[in-house]
Every structure is written in C-alpha cells, then in structure tokens.
Amino acid sequence: MIEWGVAGLGNPLLGDDGCGSLLVSMLRDRNYSPWLVDLGTDLLTIQNYRPYPRYLLLVDGVFTGAQGGSLHVWNRAEIDDIVVADVKSVHQLSLLQGLQLLEMTDPGFARVDWRLLGLEAVSIKVGEGVSPAMELGLKRLLTTLTTPNGWRGCFS
Helix, strand or coil: CCCCCCCCCCCCCCCCHHHHHHHHHHHHHHHCCCEEECCCCCCCHHHHCCCCCEEEEEEECCCCCCCCCCCEEECCCCHCCCCCCCCCCCCCCCCHHHHHHHHHHCCHHHHCCEEEEEEEEECCCCCCCCHHHHHHHEEEEEEEEHCCHHHHHHHC
C-alpha cells in the first residue's frame, strides 16, 4: 500500500478555487509523492484511482472568513461540524456530502486516514489565476509537503 498521497480539488479557471489542482501540479513537477491525483471538481472520481494511499490529503479552496492563503486542517470527525448548504439535487453534492457518501459506500475509502486541507480563498473569478495570498499559502504548503515527512504534521 502506498503510504501517502494528495488529491487536489477545484477548478483552475476560477482563481483561488483551483488551488488543489495547482498544488498537485506543483508536486508532480517535483516528483514528490507516488500518489497524486487532480480530481477537478468531482470528488467521487477518486474511486477511479484505487487503491488509495494509507494517508490522504484532500486539498481545496475554502471560505471561512480567515486570512487569505491560511491553511485549515479538518479530520473525519470534524467535518460534521462544518455547515453545509441545503442541496436539492445529487448533481450539486458539496465536498462534505461527497466525503460522507464515499465513507458510506466505498469500504476502501472508509479505511483511509484522510485530512481535508482547506486553503483560504480570496477570489473566485474566471480567468484571474490565484490571488497573491493563495499563491503564498500554496508555497507554504508545498514547502511543508516536500520536507521529509512534513505531510505527517497534518495528522498530528
């Protein structure tokens, strides 16, 4: 089993929303992790990349009101405390609802020790690229993840 990996989420055409995809690209350029997946905007496609690593970092842009580019780390137990908008269609599953669905329906994913890494977004606008604050947040996270065993800090 592969020890750890990163799954990036988001749309690179929408500014800071593309931070997860951008991080995966940056890590690929460094050939750092053996399990790197850009999921775009569809978390459920992660099932196409089985077997999963033992430890998984899911990276996405978030809006919590914190400083742009800051990093939030949530574990499996903490995501239930995050407020999710009411959704009326299965074509509009939120990231959190997608995680819950995977936990219930995919025994392999249910065994993964994962963390949701949310990088605080500043702007989600078509064609702008990431904001300077997000760029700084990505660089800090990249430094952490490319330091030997740096990824383990997300699991402590």
